[in-house]
Amino acid sequence: MKRLVVLILLSFMVACTLRSASDAKPKLLDVVFSKAFPSTSFVKVEFSRDGKSILATPYSDAVYVVDSEDFSVTSLEIEGILAQAGFIPNSNEIFVADRDSFVQLWDSNLKKRFSYRFPERGKRASVSQDSKYIAYGGYLYDTSANKLLGEPIAHVDQSALQFHGNDHVLSAGYWEQSVIMRNLTDDTRTVWRTDDRITAAAAIDNFIVACTHDGDCYVWTISGDKPVHTITGWDSVRFIATHPREPIFAISREDSVTVYSLRPFKRLLDIEASDLIRSLSLSENGIIALGEDNGTIQMWDINKKALIGTYSVENEPIYGLAIDPKTSKLVAGTYKGKLLLLKANVESHGGTP
Amino acid sequence: MANSIAYQMINEFAARKGVGAFSRCERKQVVDQLRVRVTEPSQIYQGKSSLCGPASFLYVIASDKPHVYVKYIIDLYEQGEAAIGNLRVKPGADCKNYKVEYIEEIDWIGLASLRDSTNSVFDYQTVDDQFAGITLPDHLQEWFIQSGYTQVYNRTNLIFDKNLYTLLQAHQKRQSGYVICLLIGANLLSGYPKGNVPADHWVVLNSDIQIDGCPAISWLPLGAKVDDDETVYDKKIDFKVYTWGQADYPVNKNRKDATVGEFLDYFYGYVSARLS
Known part of the structure; x- marks a missing residue:
């Protein structure tokens, strides 16, 4: 009885x-x-x-390039609905892909320098380093050889499309429940399968991570066919955010985020949100930010396991977040069309955990 | 003509202001998405929800009567209720207030509302509502009847797979101008084994059925005896369906050598309807 009372008291103290x-x-x-x-x-x-520069990608009509110093805005007009846009890795050039199968490349002076129409509509696009390859839906286009490579990957609704290194591209199919890594040199393909529909996937270092609708995540090594780690959970995984250089990733479920390290495999940080998480960003200086449906933004230092700061945009779901690793400034884009540049009011933080 | 009426309705809808009954869906996005679906009805897509039944039904409506589809979406957005012929759709508050994810706004409005209105016991409130989202053949049949289609037949079986003769009848009916919604196991399209959730996916038959590269109709003279012909089951089968936001998805896309016998293992019949 005494032990029980002590236990209850201890629980109460921990809760407090x-x-x-x-x-x-x-x-x-x-x-x-x-x-x-x-x-x-x-x-x-x-x-x-x-x-x-900040690239702000809306749902349709144009993408906006905002100068992060004088905040001047340049719009790159597009027709119809956007599939995906982003900066080409290791450059200040931009790619813009629409749902009508067009992909355009814009140079750092915001002049259109390349355009290509793919045979079918797609919802995701990615451009490799040096813009040698463009992946759009299941297709892969070699810009220097001016041709499509091999058979397209038959993923009707991709949960991920990502170049990995200089010679691989990853595609994850929601309905097909498979992740395919395609070798760009010889077009060989490695397939990993899951037991449920894949909601998010990524290639990180020498690992493949795929998370499913039923809440489980599987981690394989690129050379292995059996998962080396399994993360179980109840809620569907919405997003995976990856560290640009280290084997670190974060997954978000409905209202929680967990950060993991892959070498060694370790749970680094748990974050609770106050509402449905709509966006997630992990920066190379060890800062993670999440945006919620009720307009709340949280910014955390993974290394210190500390909340750096928060901000709230009333009733504006935060659909886009990005962190500048050099300045730790945070840019947020809302579903209702607001763009904010935010800064933590502390001297120093961050550092790779 | 129907398309020009539809575009005019969309333009008028775009010019109006105000938050609709689905307060979490921006009017601008609904407008953009309406335009896409009038041009290409196959863009109607249940996303990561289990709303393939409503998607198949509204794909048929948007293909046959785009202005009816547009009015249905606009009325739902602005008034929170709508009708297609005698089919009245009035979703509950939870469905209208859902924080839309995993599906485009317009498809949540159109598909989930239909599903939510039809459910007498289980509300359809989120894309994760797998059970409440499953469309029973009787419901699909009723939607077609209420929305003004005639000669609506339900030739399905939820437990046991159907035979080749039923498939050939579906093929023949499509050639006669019927709309055919097939009930299948989705694992067929993904290239997976049948598994333990067999009849779980609605698609719309969008091409002739080919058996060994020839139209399946050539097997019809055998009538019901075709099911006794052992030779046909090993022949390759090929046709296209509307599914997952694509108009021409080959049923053998992920199983190139699918045979008639293998397909029938995933086939649970069809609902057919004719536009009056």
Whole structure:
């Protein structure tokens, strides 16, 4: 009986400690810049490699390039609905893919320099380093040889499409429940299968991570066919965010985020959200940010396991988030067309865990 | 003509302002998505939800009567209820307030509303509602009847797979101008074994059925005896269906050498209807 009372008291004390930690008033992020784009819904934001530009990707009609110093805005017009846009890796060039099978490349002076029409519509696109290859839906196009390579991958609804290194591209099929890694040199393909529909996947270092609708995640080595790690969970996994250089990734479920290290395999941080998580970003300086449906933004230091700051845009679901690793500035794009540049009001933080 | 009426309705809808009954869906996006679906009805897509039945039904409506589809979506968005012929659709509050994810806004409005209105016991409130999202053949049949289609037949069986003769009848009916919704096991399209959830996916038959490269109709003179012909089961089968946002998805896309026998293992019949 005495032991039971002690146990209850201990539980109560732990609960109080946790409560007081979470009730501590978080620091507000400072707003550096804010602009509303009427009739626009942002779905993604991104910093250029040098941090001087922000790419704000709406649902349709145009993508916006914002100078992160003077906040001037240049719009790149497109027709119809956007499939995907982003900076080409290791450059300040931009790719823009629409749902009508067009992919365009824009140079760093924002002049269109290349355009290609794929045989079928797609919903995802990615461009390799040096823009040698363009992946669009299941297709792969070699820009230097000016031709499509091999048979397209038969994934009707891709949960991921990502170049990995200089010679591989990863595609994950939601309905097909498979991840395919395609070798760009000889077109050989390695397939990993899951027991449920794949909602998010990524190639990280020497690993493949695929997460499913029923909430489980599988980790394989690129050379293996059996999972080396399995992460179980109840909620469907919405997003995977990966560290650009280290074998670290984060997964988000409905209202929680967990950060993992792959070498060694370890759970690094758990974050709780107050609402449905709509966006997730992991920066190379060890900062993670998440955006919620109720407009809340949280920014965490993984290394210190500390909340750096929060911000709230009332009733504006945060659909896009990106962190500039050099300045730790955070850009957020909302479903209702607001673009914000935020900055933590602390001296220093971050560092790869 | 129907398309020009549809575009005019979309333009008028775009010019109006205000948040609709689905307060979490932006009018601008619904407008963009309507335009895409009037041009290409196969873009109607249940996303990561289990709304393949409503998707097949609304794909047929948007293909046959685009202005009816457009009015249905606009009325749902602005008034929270709509009708297609005598089919009245009035989703519940949870469905209208859902934080749309894994599916495009317009398809949540169109598909989930239809599903939610039809469910008498289980509300359809999120894309994760797998059970409440499953469309029973009787419901699909009823939707076609209520929306003004005639000669609506339900030739399905949820437990036991159907035979080749039923498939040939579906083929023949399509050639006679019927709309054919096939009930199959989705694992067929993914190239997976049948598994333990067999009849789980609705698709729309969108081409002739080919057996060994020839139209399946050549087997019809055998009538029901075709099911006794052992030779046909090893022949290759090939046809295209509307599914997963694509108009011409080959049933053998992930199983190139699929035979008649293998297909029949995943085939649970069809619902057919004719536009009056």
